[in-house]
Amino acid sequence: xxxxxxxxxxxxxxxxxxxxxxxxxxxxxxxxxxxxxxxxxxxxxxxxxxxxxxxxxxxxxxxxxxxxxxxxxxxxxxxxxxxxxxxxxxxxxxxxxxxxxxxxxxxxxxxxxxxxxxxxxxxxxxxxxxxxxxxxxxxxxxxxxxxxxxxxxxxxxxxxxxxxxxxxxxxxxxxxxxxxxxxxxxxxxxxxxxxxxxxxxxxxxxxxxxxxxxxxxxxxxxxxxxxxxxxxxxxxxxxxxxxxxxxxxxxxxxxxxxxxxxxxxxxxxxxxxxxxxxxxxxxxxxxxxxxxxxxxxxxxxxxxxxxxxxxxxxxxxxxxxxxxxxxxxxxxxxxxxxxxxxxxxxxxxxxxxxxxxxxxxxxxxxxxxxxxxxxxxxxxxxxxxxxxxxxxxxxxxxxxxxxxxxxxxxxxx
Amino acid sequence: xxxxxxxxxxxxxxxxxxxxxxxxxxxxxxxxxxxxxxxxxxxxxxxxxxxxxxxxxxxxxxxxxxxxxxxxxxxxxxxxxxxxxxxxxxxxxxxxxxxxxxxxxxxxxxxxxxxxxxxxxxxxxxxxxxxxxxxxxxxxxxxxxxxxxxxxxxxxxxxxxxxxxxxxxxxxxxxxxxxxxxxxxxxxxxxxxxxxxxxxxxxxxxxxxxxxxxxxxxxxxxxxxxxxxxxxxxxxxxxxxxxxxxxxxxxxxxxxxxxxxxxxxxxxxxxxxxxxxxxxxxxxxxxxxxxxxxxxxxxxxxxxxxxxxxxxxxxxxxxxxxxxxxxxxxxxxxxxxxxxxxxxxxxxxxxxxxxxxxxxxxxxxxxxxxxxxxxxxxxxxxxxxxxxxxxxxxxxxxxxxxxxxxxxxxxxx
Numbered sequence: 001x002x003x004x005x006x007x008x009x010x011x012x013x014x015x016x017x018x019x020x021x022x023x024x025x026x027x028x029x030x031x032x033x034x035x036x037x038x039x040x041x042x043x044x045x046x047x048x049x050x051x052x053x054x055x056x057x058x059x060x061x062x063x064x065x066x067x068x069x070x071x072x073x074x075x076x077x078x079x080x081x082x083x084x085x086x087x088x089x090x091x092x093x094x095x096x097x098x099x100x101x102x103x104x105x106x107x108x109x110x111x112x113x114x115x116x117x118x119x120x121x122x123x124x125x126x127x128x129x130x131x132x133x134x135x136x137x138x139x140x141x142x143x144x145x146x147x148x149x150x151x152x153x154x155x156x157x158x159x160x161x162x163x164x165x166x167x168x169x170x171x172x173x174x175x176x177x178x179x180x181x182x183x184x185x186x187x188x189x190x191x192x193x194x195x196x197x198x199x200x201x202x203x204x205x206x207x208x209x210x211x212x213x214x215x216x217x218x219x220x221x222x223x224x225x226x227x228x229x230x231x232x233x234x235x236x237x238x239x240x241x242x243x244x245x246x247x248x249x250x251x252x253x254x255x256x257x258x259x260x261x262x263x264x265x266x267x268x269x270x271x272x273x274x275x276x277x278x279x280x281x282x283x284x285x286x287x288x289x290x291x292x293x294x295x296x297x298x299x300x301x302x303x304x305x306x307x308x309x310x311x312x313x314x315x316x317x318x319x320x321x322x323x324x325x326x327x328x329x330x331x332x333x334x335x336x337x338x339x340x341x342x343x344x345x346x347x348x349x350x351x352x353x354x355x356x357x358x359x360x361x362x363x364x365x366x367x368x369x370x371x372x373x374x375x376x377x378x379x380x381x382x383x384x385x386x387x388x389x390x391x392x393x394x395x396x397x398x399x400x401x402x403x404x405x406x407x408x409x410x411x412x413x
Numbered sequence: 414x415x416x417x418x419x420x421x422x423x424x425x426x427x428x429x430x431x432x433x434x435x436x437x438x439x440x441x442x443x444x445x446x447x448x449x450x451x452x453x454x455x456x457x458x459x460x461x462x463x464x465x466x467x468x469x470x471x472x473x474x475x476x477x478x479x480x481x482x483x484x485x486x487x488x489x490x491x492x493x494x495x496x497x498x499x500x501x502x503x504x505x506x507x508x509x510x511x512x513x514x515x516x517x518x519x520x521x522x523x524x525x526x527x528x529x530x531x532x533x534x535x536x537x538x539x540x541x542x543x544x545x546x547x548x549x550x551x552x553x554x555x556x557x558x559x560x561x562x563x564x565x566x567x568x569x570x571x572x573x574x575x576x577x578x579x580x581x582x583x584x585x586x587x588x589x590x591x592x593x594x595x596x597x598x599x600x601x602x603x604x605x606x607x608x609x610x611x612x613x614x615x616x617x618x619x620x621x622x623x624x625x626x627x628x629x630x631x632x633x634x635x636x637x638x639x640x641x642x643x644x645x646x647x648x649x650x651x652x653x654x655x656x657x658x659x660x661x662x663x664x665x666x667x668x669x670x671x672x673x674x675x676x677x678x679x680x681x682x683x684x685x686x687x688x689x690x691x692x693x694x695x696x697x698x699x700x701x702x703x704x705x706x707x708x709x710x711x712x713x714x715x716x717x718x719x720x721x722x723x724x725x726x727x728x729x730x731x732x733x734x735x736x737x738x739x740x741x742x743x744x745x746x747x748x749x750x751x752x753x754x755x756x757x758x759x760x761x762x763x764x765x766x767x768x769x770x771x772x773x774x775x776x777x778x779x780x781x782x783x784x785x786x787x788x789x790x791x792x793x794x795x796x797x798x799x800x801x802x803x804x805x806x807x808x809x810x811x812x813x814x815x816x817x818x819x820x821x822x823x824x825x826x
Contacts, residue, residue, distance in 0.1 A: 052745030052753045052773075082741050084754070084774040122738020123775045234742050311724070315818055325535020328495050329647050332465030340465045341497070360465075361497040362536045402815045405728055 001170040001264050007149035010167035010180035011203035013038040013245035016148040017141035018155030021134030023077035023120070023127060032131060033155035034098065034138050035199055036071045040113065041241035043069035044212040046219055048236035054081035055091040055126075056118040057235060063095065063112045067208040069241050070109050072199060073098050073138075074117040074156050076184070080126040081118075081234040090128040091116050097135050117197050117237045119158055119184060149182065156184040156197055164275040170264040172257045175248035177204040179264055183223075183272045196223060196276060198238035200268070204261055205244035206251045213253075214262040215240050222269035225301065225395045226277045227309045240265075277396035278378075282403030286396065287317050288380040294391035299336040301393040306334030307381060308397035317379065318399035322347060322370035324356040327381060342386040349376035414583045414677050420562035423580035423593035424616035426451040426658035429561040430554035431568030434547030436490035436533070436540060443568035445544060447511065447551050448612055449484045453526065454654035456482035457625040459632055461649035467494035468504040468539075469531040470648060476508065476525045480621040482654050483522050485612055486511050486551075487530040487569050489597070493539040494531075494647040503541040504529050510548050530610050530650045532571055532597060562595065569597040569610055577688040583677040585670045588661035590617045592677055596636075596685045609636060609689060611651035613681070617674055618657035619664045626666075627675040628653050635682035638714065638808040639690045640722045653678075690809035691791075695816030699809065700730050701793040707804035712749040714806040719747030720794060721810035730792065731812035735760060735783035737769040740794060755799040762789035 008016050016035045023031040045064045047057050063069070073094050080087045095114040102109040118126065142148060153163055167180035185196030206214075219238060251257045278286040289308040294300035307313055310330040316323040324345045332340065345357035351373045355363045373379065421429050429448045436444040458477045460470050476482070486507050493500045508527040515522040531539065555561060566576055580593035598609030619627075632651060664670045691699040702721040707713035720726055723743040729736040737758045745753065758770035764786045768776045786792065 050742060050745035051751070052741050079738070082738055082753070082770070082774055084772070087774075122736075122742060123770065125775070234738075234745060318818060323535075325492070325495055325647075328465050329463060329535060332463035332647060338464070340495070357495070357536065359497070361495055361500075362538070400818055402818050405731060405813055405815050405818060 001168050001267065004167045004169045004178065006146045006167050006180055007153065007165040007182055008035055008180045008199060008201040009144055009146060009149040011178040011201045011245070013203055013243045014201045015142040015144050016152040017138060017143055018151035018153070019134055019137050019141050022130035023075055030151060030155035031075055031077045032134055032138055033074045033152040034071060034142060035152060035201065036142060037241055037243045039243050039245065041069050041243045042206060042208040042211050043067060043239065043241045044208060044215045045115070045237060045239040046215060048233060050234050052082065052234045054079050054118055054235040055083055055087035056080050056116040057237060058088065059091040059095060060115045060117065060237060063115055066112045068113055069115055070102065070113040071098050072115040072117065072239060072241070074197060075131065076156050076158050077120040078124055078126045079118050079120045079122045079235050082123040083125055086125055090126040093128050094131060097132055101135055101139055115239055117235070119156060119197055119235050122234060153182045156182070158184065159281055160184055160279055162275070162279045164272055164279060166268055166271050168264050168268050170260050172204060172248035172251060172260060175246045177246045177248055177261065178202065179204070179268055181268055181272055183276055185276050196236055196238070198223065198272065200240040202240065202242045203244065203246035204242050204251065205246065205248050206242050206261060210251055210253060210258060211240055211242055214265050217262060218266040218269040221266055222273035225393065226273045227305060227395065227397045274396050277398050280398035282401040282406065283398030284318060284401050285376070285399050286378045287314070287398055288394055288396055289383070290380060290392070290394045291383045291385060292392045293385045293387045293389055294336070294338070295387060295389040296391040297393055300391040301395065302336040303331050303334045303338065303383065303385065304393050304395040306330045307383065308395040311400055314397065314400035317374070318401050320371050320374035322356055322367065322374060327383065328357065328360065331383065338385045338387055344384040344386060346382040347373050348380040348382055349373045349378060351376050414581050414680065417580045417582045417591065419559050419580050419593055420566065420578040420595055421448055421593045421612060421614040422557055422559060422562040424591040424614045424658070426616055426656045427614045428555040428557050429565040430551060430556055431564035431566070432547055432550050432554050434551070435543035436488055443564060444488055444490045445547055445551055446487045446565040446568035447484060447555060448565060448614065449555060450654055450656045452656050452658065454482050454656045455619060455621040455624050456480060456652065456654045457621060457628045458528070458650060458652040459628060461646060463647050465495065465647045467492050467531055467648040468496055468500035469493050469529040470650060471501065472504040472508060473528045473530065473650060476528055479525045481526055482528055483515065483526040484511050485528045485530065485652060485654070487610060488544065489532050489569050489571050491533040491537055491539045492531050492535045492648050495536040496538055499538055503539040506541050507544060510545055514548055514552055528652055530648070532569060532610055532648050535647060566595045569595070571597070573597055573692055575688070575692045577685055577692060579681055579684050581677050581681050583673050585617060585661035585664060585673060588659045590659045590661055590674065591615065592617070592681055594681055594685055596689055598689050609649055609651070611636065611685065613653040615653065615655045616657065616659035617655050617664065618659065618661050619655050619674060623664055623666060623671060624653055624655055627678050630675060631679040631682040634679055635686035638806065639686045640718060640808065640810045687809050690811050693811035695814040695819065696811030697731060697814050698789070698812050699791045700811055701807055701809055702796070703793060703805070703807045704796045704798060705805045706798045706800045706802055707749070707751070708800060708802040709804040710806055713804040714808065715749040716744050716747045716751065716796065716798065717806050717808040719743045720796065721808045724813055727810065727813035730787070731814050733784050733787035735769055735780065735787060740796065741770065741773065744796065751798040751800055757797040757799060759795040760786050761793040761795055762786045762791060764789050
């Protein structure tokens with residue numbers, strides 16, 4: 001497996017584009033994106049677990065039931081959530097606008113082959129007329145080049161400071177298969193995919209069922225292990241479209257080919273998830289929390305999430321303060337059982353590795369050295385709960401900074 | 414029931430005092446407190462649910478098993494948590510120092526009649542020798558006056574910006590009965606009493622069993638409904654001592670007298686809990702979240718806690734931003750069931766009351782008026798989930814500010 005360029009346009013047979021249509025009226029930044037496959041795709045998606053679901057989520061879930069997609073349309077600047085019947089009608093209209101446009105070119109594309117996603121402020125009616133007015137320009141902006149991918153990516157960003165995308169290539173049989181993706185999300189991020197949009201394309205020939213299975217596995221070990229602020233949003237969507245243009249022999253369940261595909265997808269998703277944590281609202285550093293020695297992977301994940309979600313650990317990380325007591329405290333209220341007297345904690349980064357807690361108590365260490373390690377842009381908190389188990393999990397988060405408060409103190413205006 | 418002065422010294426037969434003994438070496442602020450009853454007290458306590466428990470919690474839990482207390486000794490500046498066997502020995506020593514001192518005056522007071530509490534940094538050995546060296550001064554500082562209460566209160570404060578205390582008087586039979594209390598806590602506060610110390614005295618004659626029952630009820634509706642940052646600490650302790658000096662006829666289970674006592678205790682605890690939320694680390698305003706119309710009180714509490722704990726709601730509150738969408742979002746991931754399309758949200762303060770969300774969607778409102786309401790020091794978010802139930806609960810929290818980050822970015826130094 002190798003990393004390649006091109007994002008969602010890296011796989012064969014996909015175009016993407018993004019324009020400003022008038023939703024982000026104050027900044028005039030791109031706010032409408034389209035990803036289009038030349039051929040119908042097998043498709044799978046996962047949506048927010050929040051009981052309050054955006055209209056776009058409700059409509060996409062309905063459309064995904066068919067398991068076939070041609071296109072995805074997404075807007076930023078407005079979440080189209082808590083917008084009632086009017087919001088539902090607007091989300092349906094977005095899909096039908098794309099279907100109509102494609103159908104006008106001679107193909108009969110049903111609305112159900114178009115997925116919809118939205119992100120932005122909640123509770124404000126979506127101005128669907130400006131989207132309608134922008135459709136010609138949106139289609140004209142489509143491109144197979146990386147520039148098309150970039151424009152689409154820009155059009156789904158809100159408070160994101162960095163572009164988060166990637167693509168990988170692997171082999172299935174004699175065919176080179178590509179997987180490309182983009183994600184949006186920097187606040188309201190918490191395990192279970194909060195306020196993130198993730199769009200993945202692949203030219204692999206793979207059934208909808210296996211696509212779903214591979215996506216579920218990849219999301220569990222990537223996006224569901226990212227936490228920024230503990231809020232799970234109304235709009236989370238992660239969606240994958242596979243158009244089969246790579247010409248590989250169809251992937252079979254349980255085969256080495258399936259494993260190659262699933263692990264390439266997992267690798268890409270982990271890369272995107274880390275990038276999302278690194279770009280957490282106001283974040284100054286990426287914080288990876290790894291727990292080892294737990295009873296099983298679930299217990300390790302529960303413990304690691306608790307540490308990565310703790311406001312006090314996050315604030316200490318911002319201050320590059322080797323406050324390991326807060327790590328133990330967060331382990332203690334995680335809800336998974338372990339022996340506090342057996343815990344070992346290390347802080348690690350490219351500047352070094354230091355033992356700060358041994359057998360649940362203080363280990364002698366140099367505060368100066370710890371500071372030097374924690375001042376790096378990427379730091380790791382390594383917890384060995386020494387429970388004798390093989391359960392291990394890594395969770396990605398970020399520090400809590402002044403900028404987080406600034407960004408979220410007045411997001412709407 | 415009336416409010417009175419005096420704090421923990423308001424009930425008859427209690428003395429309190431506080432000194433600087435040498436733990437808070439950098440600030441030289443008071444760091445050692447003692448509350449002493451003239452006579453043995455019926456006593457009850459609740460402790461942290463964190464699996465990592467401070468040595469003081471382990472020792473106090475052991476001592477409370479007997480149900481009788483004469484005194485409580487508490488220090489600030491060091492949590493005596495994650496300090497292993499040495500920490501346990503230090504906590505035991507604190508209790509025995511008090512028992513020895515009392516015994517030296519001619520009474521035989523067992524160590525088990527002394528409770529211990531600590532708060533401060535985790536994972537640093539407690540310098541018990543400075544506590545020992547300070548014992549004579551600590552006893553000399555004891556006073557029955559409000560000044561004694563104030564000194565003891567100062568000696569348990571860490572990042573607290575305000576003193577949080579109160580006392581009430583009610584009648585049981587012909588006797589005036591008093592209940593006084595003090596609390597410490599401003600960060601690491603989350604339902605289930607995180608990083609808070611609460612000490613309550615009363616001169617009521619009441620059995621240990623009823624005292625426990627009344628305390629559990631009061632804590633459920635007060636301290637367990639405060640959230641500052643979602644962290645549950647290693648040291649939480651709330652403790653009540655009843656010495657019977659008021660001379661009331663012993664309170665009977667299920668009687669009007671019990672109800673009078675329990676509701677006075679609940680009122681005092683709610684007052685202290687609100688004060689704690691108001692004094693959340695870095696908080697600029699108190700945020701009360703009230704949920705009505707839920708299936709039952711538990712469901713209402715779950716929904717209200719989710720809103721009050723949301724970093725995004727808290728940041729919006731700091732920015733006086735009427736971002737009701739974030740309120741709906743937090744309700745949605747709370748885990749209690751409700752119909753998003755039936756929810757009503759109002760913002761309220763002494764400056765007015767405004768409807769912002771009706772039937773799960775936007776209600777037309779003046780942003781200017783909303784801002785004026787939200788700029789007050791105490792604001793309320795009123796949620797009616799219109800589920801037809803009578804379940805109602807109020808939860809207290811505070812906004813998320815630059816100062817929270819500042820305080821916690823470098824707490825240890």
